[in-house]
Amino acid sequence: MRRPLVAGNWKMHGTRASVTELIEGLSQQVLPADIDVAVFPSSLHIAQAVQGLSGKAVKVGAQDCAAQVEQGALTGELATSQLVDVGCEFVLVGHSERRLILGESDEAVVRKFAAVQAAGLIPVLCLGETREQREANTTLDVVGGQLAAVIDALGVESLSGAVVAYEPVWAIGTGLTATPEQAQEVHAAIRAQAAHFDAGVAAGLRILYGGSVKAASAAELFGMQDIDGGLVGGASLNADEFGAICRAAGN
Ligand code: 13P
Numbered sequence: 001m002r003r004p005l006v007a008g009n010w011k012m013h014g015t016r017a018s019v020t021e022l023i024e025g026l027s028q029q030v031l032p033a034d035i036d037v038a039v040f041p042s043s044l045h046i047a048q049a050v051q052g053l054s055g056k057a058v059k060v061g062a063q064d065c066a067a068q069v070e071q072g073a074l075t076g077e078l079a080t081s082q083l084v085d086v087g088c089e090f091v092l093v094g095h096s097e098r099r100l101i102l103g104e105s106d107e108a109v110v111r112k113f114a115a116v117q118a119a120g121l122i123p124v125l126c127l128g129e130t131r132e133q134r135e136a137n138t139t140l141d142v143v144g145g146q147l148a149a150v151i152d153a154l155g156v157e158s159l160s161g162a163v164v165a166y167e168p169v170w171a172i173g174t175g176l177t178a179t180p181e182q183a184q185e186v187h188a189a190i191r192a193q194a195a196h197f198d199a200g201v202a203a204g205l206r207i208l209y210g211g212s213v214k215a216a217s218a219a220e221l222f223g224m225q226d227i228d229g230g231l232v233g234g235a236s237l238n239a240d241e242f243g244a245i246c247r248a249a250g251n
Pocket of ligand 1: 009095167171172173174175210211212213231232233234235
């Protein structure tokens with residue numbers, strides 16, 4: 001059985017004061033014991049979140065990292081060893097906002113994925129198609145290609161212990177959620193692609209859905225066979241809403 005994971009991506013939001021408030025709100029949530037929960041604050045607020053959530057069942061991750069473990073002369077970047085040092089357990093890799101707005105290539109994503117694992121952290125590899133790509137019926141090719149970049153470079157074993165997040169770009173921050181059936185189709189294809197190389201790795205791979213997940217839509221999405229939790233943006237900035245999404249993932 002795969003243990004569900006609900007992750008909150010806070011993106012470029014928050015001040016010290018609002019993060020304090022959000023942490024307090026999260027600390028009061030009743031969270032299911034049979035799922036993992038993680039939040040991804042901005043880099044500025046990672047340490048604050050690690051400290052504020054210590055002793056709680058909420059882990060902390062980073063939204064991005066450098067493509068190297070070692071510290072060094074790379075202005076503005078964060079080495080994965082530094083993320084370990086500050087108390088991170090996860091790192092988002094290849095979020096569509098970084099791929100599409102900041103021009104992050106598959107090659108860069110692969111290097112970051114490797115650096116995350118080399119540091120002993122868990123990568124959350126984000127995949128997803130744009131609206132144009134979906135309308136052109138190329139969704140499975142696009143997502144499959146993004147996944148293949150990692151499998152080809154690092155081997156399917158690299159997915160063992162990793163997390164994949166399917167986030168259709170057209171559903172991010174738009175209020176448009178993929179239907180459970182649309183999401184399930186892509187999740188099943190991702191798992192089948194991994195199973196082609198290693199059935200055991202595929203069976204254990206957690207595949208999260210992201211894109212306008214709300215408490216109202218979570219239970220139906222998480223009820224699908226190959227959806228193992230969610231990567232939540234906007235709704236994760238509200239502790240009560242995020243808590244309700246987490247509870248929808250519990251048994
Ligand atoms: P929204 O939940 O705001 O659509 O964002 C999804 C996302 O990009 C999470 O990484």
